Structure formats: C-alpha cells, structure tokens
Amino acid sequence: MKYSARIAKIEESKTIAVSTKANKLTAAGEDVVSFGAGEPDFPTPNFIKKAAVEAMDKGYTGYTSASGLPELKEAAVNKFASDYSYKYSTEEVIVGNGGKQILFNGLSAILEAGDEVLIPKPYWVSYPELVKLAGGTPVFIETKAENKFKLQVSEMEKNLNEKTKAIIINSPSNPDGHFYTSSELIELLDLAVKKDLFIISDEIYDKLLYDGREFKSMIELFPEYKDRLLIVNGMSKSYSMTGWRVGFGFANEKWISSMAKIQSHTTSNVNTIAQYASAKALANDDLEIIIDERRDIYQQRRNLTAELLAEIEDLEAIRPAGAFYFFIDISKLIEKKYKGKKIEGSLSFCDLLLKENKVAVVPGIAFGMDNFIRISYALGEDRIREGIKRIADFVSIIKA
DSSP: OOOOHHHHHHHOOHHHHHHHHHHHHHHHHHHEOOOOOOOOSSSSOOOHHHHHHHEEEEEEEEOOOOOOOOHHHHHHHHHHHHSSSOOOGGGGGGEEEHHHHHHOOOOOOHHHHHOEEEEEEETTTTTHHHHHHHHHHEEOOOGGGGTTTTOOHHHHHHHHTTTTTEEEOOOOOSSTTTOOOHHHHHHEEEEEEHTTTTEEEOTTTTOOOOOTOOOHHHHHHHHHGGGEEEEEEETTTTOOGGGGGEEEEOOOOHHHHHHHHHHHTTTOOOOHHHHHHHHHHHHTTTHHHHHHHHHHHHHHHHHHHHHHHHTTTTOEEEOSSTTTTEEEEGGGTOEEETTTTTSHHHHHHHOOOOOOOOOOOOOGGGOOOOTTEEEESSSSSHHHHHHHHHHHHHHHOOBB
C-alpha cells in the first residue's frame, strides 16, 4: 500500500512533540520545568466560561453557518473596529478552528501548484508545512540578529521572482518576539504592492506588546490594499483560550468566500458553544482590563527572564518586544560536549537538557535556525527562576 508522498514530506510539529515528551515525564512523577508550549498559563476568564455554560443550558448546541455564528462575526468586526479603526463587514470575516485553519484555508484559496510563498526566518513552525499542504512552495528569507530578525526590503527583494505569490508576516513574532513599527511595515507593503503579492499578516499576539509600544494592524496602514491582505487573529493567546479553538480571518469578501467554501467541506463550523462564549467575551468591556493586567505580568516575567539569561555566559538573546518567547542563541555550545555527548545542534541540546536537567525547551530548527532554542515565559516567576537555574547548571558542564 502506498500513502501520500505529499503528506510524507510534512514535518511533525516540534513544539507539540516537546510538550508531549514533557507531559510524559511529568505524568511519571518527574519535576519538569516546561518552557515549551506557546500557551498562556492564566485560566480562561470566568465570565467566558459562564457564557459557555449558559449556551449549553439554552440548548445552543447545533450547527452554525460553516463560516461562523452571525453574533460572533458581528462581535469580531466590532471589536476589530474599536481596536484598529477599520470596519470590516460580516461578509469579510470567517471563524475558523484556531489560527492554523485560517492560515491553511487562506493559503489554499490563493495558491496553485508551483506558487512560492515568502517566509522570513525565524518563522513559526507551522508556516512552511501549511504552505506545502496548500500546494505551494515555501521560500525562506534569511534575516539578521542586528536587525532583531526583522525582514528588510532588500532581503525581500532578493527572493522575489515570477513564481512569488504571497508573503507571511508575523508581528509580534513567534519565536523571537520581534515587532515591526508602522514605517517598517509600510516599506514592506510598498514592495508587495509593486510586485502584486498577497500578504498574510499573522497578528495573533497583537495584545501582547510591551514597553508602551502601539500596535497597528496592517489594514490600518494600507486600507487600499485590502483585496490582497488577510489578517489572522483569534481568541487563543490574548484571552487564554487556546483549547477553545476560535480563530478569525479578515479579508475581502471574495477571499473569505473561498475560505468558507473550503471549510464547509472539511470541518464545517467551529464548536458552537465556543463561538457563543467568544461572542460574549468580545462584547465585554472587562476583557480589556484583564488583558492589561496580564500583559503587565508578562512584561515582569520577560524582564526577569532577560536578567537571568544575561548571567549565563554562553547564551545570547534579544529582549522581545512582544509575544511571550525568548529565542536564545546557543551557537557557542555547538560541537562541544556534555558529559562526553556532543551537542550537534538544537535537537541534541534540547534532548539532553530534558533528559539530564528536566527542562523542556523547543529546538530552533523547528523555526528554521538550528543554532537557537526557544523558551516561553508564560509560567510563574518561581518556575522561571528554577528552569533557568537548571539551564545555567546544564550549560556550565558543557566543555570544548
């Protein structure tokens, strides 16, 4: 029997693989500090959970439109307009099973075989695989630490050709937390307009931006480019609703209609109860108060993590502007040995760290850069201190 060669080329998510390993060790009674999952450690706000119970009590458990509950679409466009001064219509938004489905549907709706999609490095682990699943070819663009891994116009220009169909921009970014200013985005958008590209702007971490920085959605900066712009967002990161699987796509009506067609034949609607609860959440003013409080806590954790990492001589990291990750350069440790075992790259570093010191981190190769690891600081300060102490102890034993 032969299985799909196309699917055989798809990589397993290394972030999920790390979490699975850590969870198995924890279940076996090990004290594991997990910096792996890109998931808030805060609970879903109580009023959102109560809204879900209310939906069940009222019998809201049937199908909705494949593209989303009308009340949730209305709440989503109203919330977006309130935050970013741009009003989409309800025909220009789709509700999907998290940002991944929005990305997959959005790519599938525009790509033909052989089309190329530009992806700056480091990239979120699923971008290249989603492009491949949608029938396209990912093209990776090298960026520089000196530019905080932000794509430069010259770097983008070098990778353009007649096959280039789209580019994916993630700001604030996973895995390194970089953030594009409005002027930097406009420069990239200007080039994209000239080259007639589609742009997918992943804005899932829009609420998690620090030091008083102001987030601008791409549609605010270039509203006349709406016909080629897909904004990806959702409830998971900012609202601590990862398991609810509610994502949003904002684009012109034709693009959204094509995405809805795909969704109608794959998953149909997102969980109805999660949609009702999300609609209530977006309409509740208390949500912003909760987000502000939690953002302050994340910023304190970021500052603590930066201070602790700075004390480890052989590690280097840029302080993130947003999201909740540090992308740590381990290149000084590559080819050295830990208790006689050579560290050949990020995979062996992470495997040894988890096995020997019970700390779970994600290998940078998952994000296209093998000399790095990613840690999430979405956990309490005591666990951050303990985990980084264990990393420091591990690094101190590594010899040439």
